Amino acid sequence: MTKSIHLVDLFAGPGGLGEGFSSIRRPDGSRQFKTLVSVEKDPAAHRTLTLRAFYRLLHDSGMSMSAYYDYLQGGEHPSKRTDVQHLWKLASEEALCIELGSEAGNRCLEERLRRELAGCEDWVLIGGPPCQAYSVVGRVRNRGNKHYRPEEDKRHFLYREYLDVIAKFRPAAFVMENVRGMLTSRIGQKRIFGQILEDLHDPTKATGHEAPKCLTGSMEGYTIFSLEDDRVYFPRTTGLFDTPSPLEEGEYNSFVIKAEEHGIPQARHRVILVGVRNDIVRCAGAPTIATNLRMPTTGDDEKLAVEQVLAELPPLRSGLSRQDSDQTWYAAIKRVATKVANELLCHPSEYLTTTDRERIAAELRIIAQTPREGLKRHHEPIAVSRPVGPTTELEKWYHGAINPNSKGLWYNHEARSHMEEDLARYLYCATFSKVMGYSPTGTKEIYLDYLAPMHANWKSGKFADRFKVVLKDHPSKTITSHISKDGHYFIHYDPEQCRSLTVREAARLQTFPDDYYFEGNRTEQYTQVGNAVPPLLARRIAIKVQEVLDKKKETRIKEPSPT
Structure with missing residues (x-):
C-alpha cells in the first residue's frame, strides 16, 4: 500500500482547505492526503x-x-x-x-519541516495568506488613513512566508487562496499580482533559496495554473528555459473561482492559484495538466439555493438585548410588526407601489396576529432516530461521521440577541424579500423613518447594503468575517424567526460538515467561518490535484529502467 501524500497547511484558519483535501479516501479506505502540519496563529481557530x-x-x-x-x-x-x-x-x-512572519514562528516551522519532509518530493502545500491588505474594503479603509503606505504594510507581503516554504522545500504542487482584490491591488503603479506570479514561478530567484539537493531537478520552478480556463497558465512558453511571457491583466480573472458554479450554496469568488513543479509539468506537458486541472461547472439550474441547505436546521427565534424571554420576544415581534405595517400603509414610496406596500403589510399583520409558537433561541443537540439515512452526496457530506440513523446533532446553532429597533428592520427586510423576491436596498426601499438607524450618514447612500437578506431561492452572498460584527448583512429569509444567521447556518453555507465544531466564543466562531475556504470546494480542488500527481506516478511506471 502506498503512503498518503503529505499535506502542509499554512494560514489554516479553522481548517477548511485541509478538511477538503483530507476527505478524499483511497479504495482501501485510507486518506489520499494526510495533514503533516497545519499552522494558525489565532488561538480560537487553532x-x-x-x-x-x-x-x-x-x-x-x-x-x-x-x-x-x-x-x-x-x-x-x-x-x-x-x-x-x-x-x-x-x-x-x-x-x-505560531505566527508566520515572526522569527520564532518561522524557525519553529522550518525545523519541523526539515525533520518531517527529509527526502520527500511528492507533498502538497495549501493555504491562504491573510488578505486584509488586498481586500477592497481594507483598501478603502487604508485610503482614509493619510499616513498609510502600501509598501510599508507587511500584510502585502505575507505571501512571501508561503513562498519561502515553497522555495526551501519544493512541494510537488501547491494551492494558494486569496480574495479577488489581490488581482487589482497595487504598490505604486504596479499590480502586485503579476509579481506574485513571477515569484511563485521562480522561487529561487524571488528568495535566494536553493531547492534541496536531494530533489530531482533541483533548479525546477513552477507553472501556475487556472482552475477555470485551461488556456491560462504562467508561464506560457514553448520550452522550460524560454523567458516567460507575462499574462495580460485581462487574463487575471481566469484565476477566480466562483464557488456557486461548483456545487457550493454561496456566491463566493476567490483567487485560487495551483502551482505544479516543472519536473512534473515537463513529463505531462503544460497543456495536458491545464486540461486536467480545469474544474467542471454547474449550470444555473443546478446551483444550490440557500433553502436547500438550511431548511433542515431547527428554526430559532432571535433574542432581545434586554430582558429576553419568550414572552417579551413575542410581545416585541407583535409590536414592531404592527407598527411597521401601519407605517407602510400611511406613507407612500416612489419606489414601491401601493399594491406592494399592502402585500408586505398584510404579511406583517399575519405575523403580529399569529406568531409561530415554540421557537427556541438555542438548539440542544440530541440524537433522534431517522427512518432513512442520508442518500445524496451532499447529505452524506453534511452528515460527517454522525450515525446515519440519527439526526438532530447540530452544533453552534444559537441565535444572536438584537435590539428591538433591529428586530423591526430584520422583520421588515425579511418580509419584503418574501413578498418581492429580492432584498430591499438602502433608503430607497427601507424608507420609513421608523426603520432608519441612528446613523448620521444613513441617507447619504453610502449604506445601501447595510441590511441584506440571505435569499432562500438563490446561492447565498459571500459569508465573510464581518458576520462576527453584526448580523445586518446576513438576515435569515424567514421573517417569523426574525434574526440573523447562526454560526451553524453560516457554516452550512460554507459547506462545513455538521459535526465540525468551532471553538471560542460566538464572535470568534463567526470569524473563523467567514475566513474559511469552503471544504467541499477544497475537496473538488483536491481531486484535481490528485489527478495530476497520479499522472506523474503513471509516467514513472512507463519510463524504462536504466540498463
Whole structure:
C-alpha cells in the first residue's frame, strides 16, 4: 500500500482547505492526503484546528467516536481522557499555534519541516495568506488613513512566508487562496499580482533559496495554473528555459473561482492559484495538466439555493438585548410588526407601489396576529432516530461521521440577541424579500423613518447594503468575517424567526460538515467561518490535484529502467 501524500497547511484558519483535501479516501479506505502540519496563529481557530485533527485521527483509529461527540455535548475534553490522550497528543503536534512572519514562528516551522519532509518530493502545500491588505474594503479603509503606505504594510507581503516554504522545500504542487482584490491591488503603479506570479514561478530567484539537493531537478520552478480556463497558465512558453511571457491583466480573472458554479450554496469568488513543479509539468506537458486541472461547472439550474441547505436546521427565534424571554420576544415581534405595517400603509414610496406596500403589510399583520409558537433561541443537540439515512452526496457530506440513523446533532446553532429597533428592520427586510423576491436596498426601499438607524450618514447612500437578506431561492452572498460584527448583512429569509444567521447556518453555507465544531466564543466562531475556504470546494480542488500527481506516478511506471 502506498503512503498518503503529505499535506502542509499554512494560514489554516479553522481548517477548511485541509478538511477538503483530507476527505478524499483511497479504495482501501485510507486518506489520499494526510495533514503533516497545519499552522494558525489565532488561538480560537487553532483550538478548532486541533480538535478537527483529533476527530480525523480518532475516526481513522477505528475506535468509538464517543470521545469526540461527548465533548461536543458538554463532556470531558479529549485531552483529559486516558483512552484517547495519545491521539490528542498527535493532534496537538499536527496543529501549530505560531505566527508566520515572526522569527520564532518561522524557525519553529522550518525545523519541523526539515525533520518531517527529509527526502520527500511528492507533498502538497495549501493555504491562504491573510488578505486584509488586498481586500477592497481594507483598501478603502487604508485610503482614509493619510499616513498609510502600501509598501510599508507587511500584510502585502505575507505571501512571501508561503513562498519561502515553497522555495526551501519544493512541494510537488501547491494551492494558494486569496480574495479577488489581490488581482487589482497595487504598490505604486504596479499590480502586485503579476509579481506574485513571477515569484511563485521562480522561487529561487524571488528568495535566494536553493531547492534541496536531494530533489530531482533541483533548479525546477513552477507553472501556475487556472482552475477555470485551461488556456491560462504562467508561464506560457514553448520550452522550460524560454523567458516567460507575462499574462495580460485581462487574463487575471481566469484565476477566480466562483464557488456557486461548483456545487457550493454561496456566491463566493476567490483567487485560487495551483502551482505544479516543472519536473512534473515537463513529463505531462503544460497543456495536458491545464486540461486536467480545469474544474467542471454547474449550470444555473443546478446551483444550490440557500433553502436547500438550511431548511433542515431547527428554526430559532432571535433574542432581545434586554430582558429576553419568550414572552417579551413575542410581545416585541407583535409590536414592531404592527407598527411597521401601519407605517407602510400611511406613507407612500416612489419606489414601491401601493399594491406592494399592502402585500408586505398584510404579511406583517399575519405575523403580529399569529406568531409561530415554540421557537427556541438555542438548539440542544440530541440524537433522534431517522427512518432513512442520508442518500445524496451532499447529505452524506453534511452528515460527517454522525450515525446515519440519527439526526438532530447540530452544533453552534444559537441565535444572536438584537435590539428591538433591529428586530423591526430584520422583520421588515425579511418580509419584503418574501413578498418581492429580492432584498430591499438602502433608503430607497427601507424608507420609513421608523426603520432608519441612528446613523448620521444613513441617507447619504453610502449604506445601501447595510441590511441584506440571505435569499432562500438563490446561492447565498459571500459569508465573510464581518458576520462576527453584526448580523445586518446576513438576515435569515424567514421573517417569523426574525434574526440573523447562526454560526451553524453560516457554516452550512460554507459547506462545513455538521459535526465540525468551532471553538471560542460566538464572535470568534463567526470569524473563523467567514475566513474559511469552503471544504467541499477544497475537496473538488483536491481531486484535481490528485489527478495530476497520479499522472506523474503513471509516467514513472512507463519510463524504462536504466540498463
